[in-house]
Amino acid sequence: MAENVVMLFQWLVFLGIALVCIFASIMVISNKNPVHCALWMVLTFLATAGLYVMLHSQFIAIVQVIVYAGAIMMLILFVVMLLDLEVELRSRLKFLYSKAIGGFFAVLLMLGIFYAVITRVLKGNVGSFTPEKVSAMGNVKAVGKVLFTDYLFPFEVASILLVVGIVGAVIMSKRREARKE
C-alpha cells in the first residue's frame, strides 16, 4: 500500500515537472521578446534538473543548475542586452512555407516518439551503473571516478577543445590594430 502511494507521488511529481518543461520550452520558441525567451529557458533548465533528480542523478542536476541555468543563461542574457533587438520585437510573426514544412516534420517526429513510447519498441542496454549502485557509491564519486580513469583521455582532449574555443572567440572579437601605413 505504502509503495503504491510513493509510486503515485513520484508519478505526480514527474507529471508536474514534465508539463512545466514542455510549457516552458514552447514559450521559449514562441515568445518574441528575447529576454522573456531567455527567462523561460531558465525555467526549462530548472525543470530538466528536476528530471535528473528523479533519475537519481543529483550531481548532474546540480551541475545543470549551476552551469546552464546559472552561467550560460547569464551569458545569453548579456549578449541579448548588448545587441539591438528592437527590429525583432517590432516584426510580426510571418507565415513562411519553410515554417509550415518544418512544423509538419516536427509533428511527424513527435508522433513517431509517441508511437515508440506507447508500443515500447525502444529497448536499450542497461549499463553497469544502475541507480542502486550509484546511490550506494555516491553520485559525485561515481562521476569523478570514471572521469579520471576510464575517460581520462577524452577529458584531457576536452581541455584542448576549450582552448580552441577560447582562442577562436578572442581572435574573432579582438579589435584589430591598424596594420599598414
Added chain:
Amino acid sequence: MGITVPQINFSIIAPELIISAFALVVLLLGVFFPRTGKNDYLGYVSLVGIVVAFLYTFPIMGKSQYAFNNMIVADGFGVFFKVIFLIIAFLTVLISIGYARRVDIDFGEYYALIMFATLGMMLMAAGTSLITIFLGLETMSIAIYVLAGLMRGDRKSIESALKYFLLGAFATGFLLYGMALIYGSTGTIILEEIAAYIKSKPELLRSPMIIMGIALLTIGFGFKVATVPFHMWTPDVYEGAPTSITAFMATGVKAAGFAGFIRVFFSALGAFQPDWIAIMWLLAVATMTVGNVVAIAQTNIKRMLAYSSIAHAGYILVAFVAGNELGTASILFYLLVYAFMNIGAFTVVILLGKRGEENVLISDYAGIGFKYPLLGASMTIFMLSMAGIPPLGGFMGKFYIFSAAVKAEYYWLAVIGVLNSAISVYYYLRVTVFMYFREPEREITGLTFSPASVVAVIISVWGVLYMGIFPSDILALAQRSITGLL
C-alpha cells in the same frame, strides 16, 4: 576504494602530443613576440612541429595497440590517416606563408588553429570510442569555423564562417544524437564493444533505435564530407574562406570526415552493412552527379573547385559502398592523391592573386599558360589529374575505386561513376583551355611568388606524378593499413 589509473602509453599519442605542444608554442610566440607584418617565422616553427610529429608517427606504425582504456588506438588505419593529415597540414602552412601576410591574417593564432585542427583530425582517425571521435571532430570544426572567418574585413569571409558555424553546429547535433542512440541501445561507446554487443544480440539488427542512430550518424558525417543532400554550405564557405583554409577544408576536413565515417561504420556497425548500402548508393550517385553537373556552370574557380570537391566525395562513397578490401584501401589512396592535387590547384589560385586583387574568376586565367609557363603546366597537371587522365595520380585513384565497385558487383555504380568522370573532364579542361587558348582581357601584372608556395606546388606535382606512375607501393601500404579493420 582505490582508483586504478588507466595504462598510460604516451608513445601511442606522441604525434598528437607534439602537435598540441607546438600549437601552444606558436600561440604564445605570436603573443609575446609579435613582429607585425613579419610573422612568417611562426609558419616555419609550425612546419618544424609538423615534421617532428611526422617522424614520431612512423614508430607507432603496425603496432595496433590500444591506450587509455580503449579510447585511442595506434593501428595502420590511424597511422595512414595521420600521415595524410600531416602532409595536408604541412602543405597548408607552406602555402599560408606569404598568403597569410597578403590578406593580413598572419598572426600566431592562425598557425596554432591549423595545428589544433590537425590534432582534431588525427583524433578522429585514431579514436576507437565515439567520444574520442566526437571530441576530435569538434576540435577540428571549431578551429575551422574560426579560420574561415579570419578575414574580418571581408564580408564573404564573415558569411562563410557564420554559415559554416551555424550549419556545422546543427550537423554536430545530428551526429551527437546518433551517437547517443547507439550508446543507448548498446550501452557502450567503444567501437569494438558495440560490434560485439550487436553480434551477441541479433534482434538489435531490427531495433528502430539503433537504425535511427545510424541514420543520424550518416547525416552528421555526410555533412562534414559534403555529400549531396547535405552539401549546400560547401560553395559559399569555400568561396569566402581564405584560400589556404579552403584548401585545408577541401582536403583535411574531408579526409577526417571519411576517417571517422569508415572507422565507425566498419568497425562498430559492420553488421548493418546491408542496411546502409542502399542509402550510400543513392548518396554516392547524387553526390557525383550534382557536384559534376553544377561545377560546369561556375565562373569562379574557388566555387568550381568546391563543386568538384563534392563530386570527389561522391567517388569516394562509391568505394565506401563497395565495402571490400580494395574499396577501403582505394579510399585511403584517393584521399592522399586528392590532397596533393587539390592543394596544388588552390596554391596556383593563391599564386595568381596579389594584395587587393585575388583573380579568382576562371576568365582571369586567360593567357596564363604562356605568361607563366611553369605555373600553367602545374595547373594543367592538377586539372588533368582531377579529371582522371592517365598517367596521373587521380586516374589511378579512380581506377582503383571503380574496380573495387566492379569487384563487389556494383556495375551500375561503376558505370555512373565513369560517366560522371567524363562530365568532369569538361570543366577541368576548360581551365586549361582558358590558360592556353584565350587572349587575356586584362593584364595580370606585378605578381610576387612566395617561395614557400612554389615549394608547395613542386611537392604537389611530385605527389600527383609519383602516385600516378608508381601507384602500387602506396596502394600496398594502404592495403596493409586496413588489415584488422574490416
